[in-house]
Amino acid sequence: MKASLTFHKLMVGLLVIYLLIPLVGTLLFSIAGKWDHTILPESYTMKWYIELFQDERFYDAFRRTLFLIVMSVGLSVVIMLPTIFIITVYFSKWEGFLQAAAMLPYGIPPIVGAVGLIKVYSDGPIQIAGTPWILIGAYFITILPFMYQGIRNSLRTVNAVQLVDAAELLGATKFQAFRTVVFPNIISGILVSTLLSVALLFSEFAFANLLVGGRFETIQIYLADKLNSSGHLTSAIVITYYSMILLLTGTVLKLSFRKEKNPVVSNKNRILSLFKKQYRHKNTALEGEK
Amino acid sequence: MSYVTIDQVTKGYENQVVLNNISITLKKGEFATLLGQSGCGKSTLLRSIAGLEGVDAGRILIDGIDITNLSPRQREVGMVFQSYALFPNMSVFDNIAYGLKMKKVKNIKSRVKKIIEMVDLIGKEESYPHQLSGGQQQRVALARALVMEPKVLLLDEPLSALDAKIRKSLQKELKRIQKELDITTIFVTHDQEEAMTMSDRIFVMNNGQVVQSGSPSEVYTSPVNTFVAKFIGNYNVYDMEVFRKIVRNRELKGTEVAIRPEVLQLVSVGEDSLDLQENWGIKGFIKDVSMTGNVLRYEVETEESAFHVDYLHHRGKMFEQGALVHILVPKKECIIL
Ligand SMILES: Nc1ncnc2c1ncn2[C@@H]1O[C@H](COP(=O)(O)OP(=O)(O)O)[C@@H](O)[C@H]1O
Ligand SMILES: [Mg+2]
Numbered sequence: 001m002k003a004s005l006t007f008h009k010l011m012v013g014l015l016v017i018y019l020l021i022p023l024v025g026t027l028l029f030s031i032a033g034k035w036d037h038t039i040l041p042e043s044y045t046m047k048w049y050i051e052l053f054q055d056e057r058f059y060d061a062f063r064r065t066l067f068l069i070v071m072s073v074g075l076s077v078v079i080m081l082p083t084i085f086i087i088t089v090y091f092s093k094w095e096g097f098l099q100a101a102a103m104l105p106y107g108i109p110p111i112v113g114a115v116g117l118i119k120v121y122s123d124g125p126i127q128i129a130g131t132p133w134i135l136i137g138a139y140f141i142t143i144l145p146f147m148y149q150g151i152r153n154s155l156r157t158v159n160a161v162q163l164v165d166a167a168e169l170l171g172a173t174k175f176q177a178f179r180t181v182v183f184p185n186i187i188s189g190i191l192v193s194t195l196l197s198v199a200l201l202f203s204e205f206a207f208a209n210l211l212v213g214g215r216f217e218t219i220q221i222y223l224a225d226k227l228n229s230s231g232h233l234t235s236a237i238v239i240t241y242y243s244m245i246l247l248l249t250g251t252v253l254k255l256s257f258r259k260e261k262n263p264v265v266s267n268k269n270r271i272l273s274l275f276k277k278q279y280r281h282k283n284t285a286l287e288g289e290k
Numbered sequence: 291m292s293y294v295t296i297d298q299v300t301k302g303y304e305n306q307v308v309l310n311n312i313s314i315t316l317k318k319g320e321f322a323t324l325l326g327q328s329g330c331g332k333s334t335l336l337r338s339i340a341g342l343e344g345v346d347a348g349r350i351l352i353d354g355i356d357i358t359n360l361s362p363r364q365r366e367v368g369m370v371f372q373s374y375a376l377f378p379n380m381s382v383f384d385n386i387a388y389g390l391k392m393k394k395v396k397n398i399k400s401r402v403k404k405i406i407e408m409v410d411l412i413g414k415e416e417s418y419p420h421q422l423s424g425g426q427q428q429r430v431a432l433a434r435a436l437v438m439e440p441k442v443l444l445l446d447e448p449l450s451a452l453d454a455k456i457r458k459s460l461q462k463e464l465k466r467i468q469k470e471l472d473i474t475t476i477f478v479t480h481d482q483e484e485a486m487t488m489s490d491r492i493f494v495m496n497n498g499q500v501v502q503s504g505s506p507s508e509v510y511t512s513p514v515n516t517f518v519a520k521f522i523g524n525y526n527v528y529d530m531e532v533f534r535k536i537v538r539n540r541e542l543k544g545t546e547v548a549i550r551p552e553v554l555q556l557v558s559v560g561e562d563s564l565d566l567q568e569n570w571g572i573k574g575f576i577k578d579v580s581m582t583g584n585v586l587r588y589e590v591e592t593e594e595s596a597f598h599v600d601y602l603h604h605r606g607k608m609f610e611q612g613a614l615v616h617i618l619v620p621k622k623e624c625i626i627l
Contacts, residue, residue, distance in 0.1 A: 162371060167392075169342075184379040
């Protein structure tokens with residue numbers, strides 16, 4: 001018992017180290033002055049960050065990336081949530097079709113997709129090739145599998161169909177049922193896939209480069225450009241956007257736990273109780289005292 | 291005048307008929323049970339009454355109104371689901387008040403309070419469903435349906451997820467509340483004992499059809515076919531061909547015979563007082579004895595066949611495994627099918 005616990009801790013520890021080393025390396029490099037023949041840098045400096053934060057291009061790129069992400073993820077939630085809800089609840093026959101459609105993007109490499117998109121949208125009725133709009137469209141498709149899975153699983157987990165049945169029998173319309181009993185229960189599940197999508201799009205390069213490139217410089221294109229000038233600076237960029245994602249994740253998680261007293265308290269408790277279950281054998285004494 | 295009428299309702303999925311020409315009528319205030327094995331269409335029938343499923347043919351009337359084509363929210367029926375379907379984001383109070391809020395009625399608070407008292411949930415108003423035990427969740431689901439004062443209450447195996455002890459006490463309570471409110475109730479179960487203890491009337495279902503209906507004792511003492519006999523009463527059922535050989539009587543008619551296990555009597559071989567006027571006597575030996583609480587169940591093997599025989603578990607007298615016995619089969623208790 002004891003030995004296996006130590007073993008587990010060791011494995012988890014090793015995994016964490018394995019995952020963190022590149023990040024720590026990047027962090028060190030971004031604040032390193034001179035670092036040639038030693039394990040740790042010989043001197044430290046903040047000048048790369050200062051340089052980065054004084055660069056207007058960085059802010060612009062950041063803003064553009066944010067715009068793209070908010071637009072595509074927002075669009076995805078607004079379109080996919082009702083679609084998946086309606087299909088799972090009322091047209092379950094079509095679910096397989098929707099699932100297949102949502103998985104298609106996995107099958108198409110970005111380069112092929114990009115070339116096709118440029119071809120289709122460079123003439124004809126919708127000429128948006130080279131504009132951010134085509135990128136938003138492509139991003140919508142990129143995150144489709146995540147959003148689809150996330151939303152569908154959330155609906156399944158809370159047994160949305162039955163909740164709607166129950167609400168309807170109690171006099172709610174279908175829309176009221178969705179708003180009052182389905183939505184509040186799936187929101188935290190959807191936030192997770194939203195976050196995943198945001199993180200994914202933050203580091204998207206292929207589509208951005210091929211579809212709009214320098215005409216609408218995103219953070220990744222800016223990063224690629226700076227890669228040629230200084231490794232220290234690129235490290236600083238990477239660390240900066242990692243911190244941004246971390247901050248974002250933290251905020252959203254915190255929000256999802258607090259917003260309104262009721263549903264979220266219960267969500268929090270549910271998640272906490274999951275953790276508790278795993279550690280029950282350890283703190284039975286504590287539980288007994290309650 | 292019947293209060294609920296289900297008139298020749300038929301429903302199928304793709305190529306499978308799930309409800310086959312079902313007709314049921316209920317009086318106001320009646321406690322009816324749909325009893326049948328899993329998959330026989332009980333839930334589908336209940337959901338059709340609630341309006342959660344459409345029917346292919348037939349009509350459903352409640353209180354004289356044809357509700358066949360109304361939406362669930364217009365039907366004024368309440369339903370408790372097998373898995374309760376409580377709203378996880380709402381407290382007990384809000385769960386119960388939900389329907390009243392949707393209907394925008396007045397004095398929600400007092401109505402919810404009254405029903406919370408009735409189902410014995412005082413003190414749990416602010417709890418969330420995941421903080422409640424299975425039995426408590428079941429009460430919330432019941433209260434949530436009852437507070438709407440529905441014309442008909444539908445219960446889809448509401449007790450089957452609970453353990454035996456809680457189940458027994460909730461059976462009693464459910465029955466008490468039902469009588470108190472005098473609410474017409476359709477209860478679904480696959481447990482014949484539960485059906486017997488609770489119902490005014492039982493509808494035995496098999497393969498999407500109602501095969502027999504009647505009071506619990508009617509259904510128990512005079513099953514109309516082998517299925518009901520086996521399902522309801524644990525009857526000994528024999529092919530008539532075999533039974534003629536067992537009792538050495540060629541005159542018997544019919545295709546099958548059913549005999550309740552508790553009407554059979556065992557007499558040790560060697561004891562003389564066999565009443566062979568009223569009974570058939572069959573020689574056999576005790577192959578197995580098992581005990582289910584207060585009932586002793588003997589498996590008795592005879593030359594041609596086997597019987598199970600139920601005895602109340604009295605102190606003292608008990609046949610040992612392997613003992614040679616006569617089985618006394620009362621002639622008038624043999625139900626010819
Ligand atoms: N939505 C559905 N689609 C296809 N078949 C279904 C559906 N719902 C139920 N069935 C079928 O109908 C039959 C009866 O189901 P149900 O009414 O749930 O039985 P019970 O409640 O008596 O166990 C089963 O054979 C089941 O497979
Ligand atoms: Mg069922």
